[in-house]
Structures are given as structure tokens and as C-alpha cells.
Amino acid sequence: MSWYSTLIKSSVGKKAVMALSGLFLCAYLVIHLIGNLMLFAGPEIFNSYVEALSSVKPLVRAIEVILAGLFLTHILLSVKLTRDNSTSSSIKYDTNKAGENSGFFSRNMGLSGSILFIFLVTHLSTIWTQFQTQHEAGNFYSIIVGKTVGLGNPYITTLYCIAMVLLGFHLRHGFQSAFQSFGIRYNKYSGLIEGIAVFFWLIIPAGFLSIALYFGIIGAG
Amino acid sequence: MKVILKVWRQNNAESQGAFETYPVENVSGDMSFFEMMDMLNDQLVLDGKTPIAFDHDCREGICGTCGLFINGRAHGKIRAITTCQLHMRSFEDGETIVVEPWRAKAFPVIKDLIVERTSFDRIMQAGGYVSIKTGGTPDANAIPIAKRNADESMDAASCIGCAACVATCKNSSAMLFVAAKVSQLSLLPQGQPERVERAINMIAAMDEEGFGNCTNTGACEIECPKEISISHIGRLNREFLKASLKG
Ligand code: HEM
Ligand code: SF4
Numbered sequence: 001m002s003w004y005s006t007l008i009k010s011s012v013g014k015k016a017v018m019a020l021s022g023l024f025l026c027a028y029l030v031i032h033l034i035g036n037l038m039l040f041a042g043p044e045i046f047n048s049y050v051e052a053l054s055s056v057k058p059l060v061r062a063i064e065v066i067l068a069g070l071f072l073t074h075i076l077l078s079v080k081l082t083r084d085n086s087t088s089s090s091i092k093y094d095t096n097k098a099g100e101n102s103g104f105f106s107r108n109m110g111l112s113g114s115i116l117f118i119f120l121v122t123h124l125s126t127i128w129t130q131f132q133t134q135h136e137a138g139n140f141y142s143i144i145v146g147k148t149v150g151l152g153n154p155y156i157t158t159l160y161c162i163a164m165v166l167l168g169f170h171l172r173h174g175f176q177s178a179f180q181s182f183g184i185r186y187n188k189y190s191g192l193i194e195g196i197a198v199f200f201w202l203i204i205p206a207g208f209l210s211i212a213l214y215f216g217i218i219g220a221g
Numbered sequence: 222m223k224v225i226l227k228v229w230r231q232n233n234a235e236s237q238g239a240f241e242t243y244p245v246e247n248v249s250g251d252m253s254f255f256e257m258m259d260m261l262n263d264q265l266v267l268d269g270k271t272p273i274a275f276d277h278d279c280r281e282g283i284c285g286t287c288g289l290f291i292n293g294r295a296h297g298k299i300r301a302i303t304t305c306q307l308h309m310r311s312f313e314d315g316e317t318i319v320v321e322p323w324r325a326k327a328f329p330v331i332k333d334l335i336v337e338r339t340s341f342d343r344i345m346q347a348g349g350y351v352s353i354k355t356g357g358t359p360d361a362n363a364i365p366i367a368k369r370n371a372d373e374s375m376d377a378a379s380c381i382g383c384a385a386c387v388a389t390c391k392n393s394s395a396m397l398f399v400a401a402k403v404s405q406l407s408l409l410p411q412g413q414p415e416r417v418e419r420a421i422n423m424i425a426a427m428d429e430e431g432f433g434n435c436t437n438t439g440a441c442e443i444e445c446p447k448e449i450s451i452s453h454i455g456r457l458n459r460e461f462l463k464a465s466l467k468g
């Protein structure tokens with residue numbers, strides 16, 4: 001296991017694990033969005049989609065455990081790395097024009113990540129929990145559009161929208177950064193990676209946002 | 222022209238330090254930043270005060286000794302120059318210029334604008350060299366090297382160790398510097414025998430010295446006087462990950 005300890009003790013190795021967990025989370029976002037888009041097909045189709053998922057319960061549970069592991073890895077490492085970084089640079093400049101050499105969201109991944117974390121906790125403690133407890137009723141659609149924990153609640157919709165915009169910015173920097181951390185963002189590939197990145201940082205968050213805006217504001221009924 | 226300097230003054234590594242403000246008159250736009258500082262220091266000596274200590278040597282952008290954080294930018298706001306290559310014509314008449322030493326835990330201030338940079342030397346000692354016998358100067362084309370590799374290696378080799386990359390980094394990460402050193406050798410045949418240990422040992426030394434973790438903001442390549450690209454950091458990451466999986 002010596003290779004593993006060299007890896008995980010080093011800054012570069014931690015970053016690689018961070019990047020790997022981040023990219024797996026990105027992959028999950030795709031699956032999650034496809035599922036959510038079924039809301040546009042109406043209550044029957046959405047409800048029967050969620051029912052269908054219950055028939056493969058062990059698979060769903062397995063994915064949930066993996067996801068929990070990924071989030072935990074990603075979040076704990078981000079706290080560790082961000083903390084270490086603030087001790088490395090404990091003395092601040094009086095005048096620092098960081099905006100002239102780097103982007104705001106690339107410098108504040110901890111901030112966008114923390115707000116995403118707040119969203120994640122809210123999301124799990126409301127929607128996910130209700131889906132478990134009210135499973136018998138089978139009306140998942142009404143939970144999503146409902147006024148209690150759903151998009152009928154303006155606070156929920158607002159938090160949802162903010163989180164999705166920040167997710168976009170988190171991935172705007174994070175997606176390509178992950179490839180840099182693996183050492184495969186070479187000049188040859190950077191064009192390709194930038195292209196795929198647009199799908200993840202723009203299209204995916206925009207997809208989630210469209211759901212929040214549609215059910216939260218326009219089509220609530 | 223006239224400028225107002227707001228300079229960090231600090232007696233020694235232990236003392237607190239604070240900003241002092243000095244008006245400097247009769248500055249010509251053709252003066253270098255350091256000539257202006259020399260003029261100010263002459264005046265300070267005449268007034269019986271301690272001159273401002275700052276590092277410099279070649280004063281032509283090749284040695285890497287100088288480095289000041291000027292108005293919020295490493296080596297000032299002009300791209301691809303060292304502090305010694307900065308001229309007073311890039312400032313406005315009457316401007317207040319804030320001058321600070323490099324700030325990083327691994328670079329303690331030892332006097333005024335001078336920081337201790339031996340942490341870089343220790344990273345170099347961990348592997349920034351080849352220990353094989355390379356003999357006398359070989360024939361120019363005796364060792365065939367692809368043009369692309371020769372060019373990239375040469376780009377990396379242009380790092381002068383000025384530490385602007387660390388100074389500007391929000392994490393005080395030394396990745397661009399280490400990347401330049403590792404990249405330079407990993408692209409050449411002479412660097413191959415020690416390639417694995419070099420990546421592992423230099424990264425370990427870098428972490429040991431208390432430099433931060435790179436978050437790929439890219440600020441370093443913007444401030445680097447030699448415009449060393451962060452694609453070298455990509456190569457360093459790959460070198461290290463491959464090396465540690467082998468090790
Ligand atoms: C839930 C709370 C989250 C926190 C606290 C968080 C925090 C962070 C932090 C601090 C970084 C490192 C920044 C950097 O290296 O520049 C990072 C990177 C990253 N995050 Fe997150 N994040 C969270 C959620 C997510 C989610 C939901 C995704 C994707 C679906 C994600 C994807 C990424 C990616 C791809 C990276 C890039 C890794 C790299 O730079 O090597 N993160 N995150
Ligand atoms: S990489 Fe550039 S900024 Fe960093 S030490 Fe070398 S020359 Fe200076």
C-alpha cells in the first residue's frame with residue numbers, strides 16, 4: 001500500500017481524488033437530470049417512473065451508498081485542502097488585484113461548494129425523505145410541485161435556482177480543472193475538454209434550472 | 222513626475238512590520254522602478270534613516286533575484302517582466318504605489334521587502350538535477366531530441382526561480398515553479414533515469430515546505446515573467462501520479 005500512502009499524503013494525489021469524486025458526481029448529475037425532466041411529461045409518467053425505480057430498489061440503494069461516499073470524499077477533502085491553503089497563505093496583501101489574473105469563481109470554489117452543500121442537505125432532508133416516507137401514496141409529482149417542500153414554495157424555488165447557478169460556476173472551473181489535476185489537460189486535448197465542459201457547466205445546470213423556473217413560477221398549477 | 226510610495230518596512234524576521242509612506246520627487250519616466258528606489262534610498266541615507274532593503278542582482282530580468290508585489294500585482298501590472306524591468310512610465314504622475322514583499326508562509330520576510338526563499342533551494346535539492354555523468358560538451362546533434370520536446374523543455378528551463386507564481390497564488394502554491402523544473406528534465410533523455418524519484422521527491426519537498434495545494438486558478442502563468450504555461454503543471458501532475466502508482 002505504499003503507493004497509496006504516497007498518493008494520498010501528497011497535495012497532487014489529494015487533488016486527483018478530489019477531481020475523480022467531482023467527475024463521478026458530474027456523471028450522476030446527467031442521470032438525475034434525465035429523471036427530473038420526466039416531470040414535464042406530467043404526473044402519470046413521472047409517478048410511474050419513480051415507481052419503476054422502486055422495483056430495482058437494491059440498485060438504487062447501491063447507487064445511494066456510492067453517492068454518499070463520493071460526496072463525503074469530495075467534501076472532506078475540499079475542507080482539508082481549503083484549510084491547508086489558508087494556512088499556507090496566512091499573511092494577506094494590503095492591495096491584491098487578483099481579479100486581473102484569475103476568475104472569481106475559480107478562486108472561490110469553497111464558497112460555491114459550501115452553498116451547494118446547504119442545498120444538498122435541504123434537498124435530502126425534504127424531497128428525498130418525503131419520497132421514502134410517503135412512498136405508499138405514490139404521488140411523487142405532487143411532492144415536487146407542492147407548497148410544503150416542493151417548488152410551490154418560493155423559498156425552496158429560490159434556493160434551488162441559486163444553487164443551480166452556483167453549480168454552473170462550480171463546474172465552469174471544476175470540470176476542466178479536474179482534467180488538469182489528472183494531468184490530461186494538455187494543449188492537444190484542451191479544446192475537446194473545453195467543449196465537453198460546456199455540456200456540464202452550462203447545459204446540465206440550465207436543465208435543472210428550467211425545471212425550477214417552470215414549476216416554481218410559470219406552470220405551477 | 223512625483224509618486225508616493227507606500228512601502229512595507231520590517232526590521233527583521235521577528236519584528237512586526239508596518240507600512241511607511243514616502244513621497245518621491247523628480248522621477249523620470251525613463252527610470253527603472255529600482256532606480257527610483259535607489260534615489261529614494263540615497264535620500265533616506267542623507268536624512269540619517271535606514272534605506273529600504275530589497276533584493277536585486279542582474280537588473281535585466283535574467284537572475285530571478287528581484288520580486289516585489291506592486292499595486293496588487295506580482296512584478297507590477299505589466300505582463301512578462303520582472304520587477305527590475307518595470308519602468309516608471311507605467312505609473313501616473315502623483316500615483317500612490319503600494320510595494321509589498323512576497324507573501325507566503327514558506328517565504329518569511331527577513332527585512333523590509335526581502336523574503337527568505339531557501340525553501341525553493343530545498344525543493345531543488347530534492348531532485349531538480351541529474352546525477353548521471355554527462356561528460357564534456359557533446360556535439361550539438363549527438364543526442365537526437367524531437368524539436369517539439371526541445372522547445373517545450375527550453376520554455377520550462379526559462380524559469381528563473383523568482384517566485385512570482387507563489388506570491389500571486391491565493392494558495393501560495395509552488396506548482397508552477399516545480400512544474401517548470403520537473404518538465405524541463407522529463408522532456409530530455411538526460412532526465413529519464415531519475416524521472417520517477419524526481420517527481421515524487423520534489424512534490425514531497427514542496428508539500429513539506431508548507432506551500433499550498435494548487436487549485437488551477439491560472440494566476441501564476443499570468444504573472445510569470447517568463448510566461449511559463451500551466452500546461453507544465455498538467456505534465457507535473459501526470460509525472461507524479463504515474464510515478465506514485467509505480468512506486
Ligand atoms: C456539496 C458540496 C460541495 C463542496 C463543498 C465542493 C467543494 C469543492 C472544492 C473546494 C473544490 C476544489 C476547488 C479547486 O480545486 O479549485 C471542488 C472541486 C470540484 N468540484 Fe466540488 N464541491 C461540492 C459539490 C460538488 C458537486 C455537486 C459537483 C459536481 C456534480 C462538484 C464537482 C467538482 C469538480 C469537478 C471539481 C474539480 C476538481 C479539481 O479541481 O481537480 N462539486 N469542489
Ligand atoms: S515559474 Fe515563472 S513565476 Fe514561478 S519562479 Fe519560475 S519564472 Fe518565476
Ligand code: FES
Binds near residue numbers: 277282285286287288
Ligand atoms: S534583478 Fe535579476 S531578474 Fe530582476
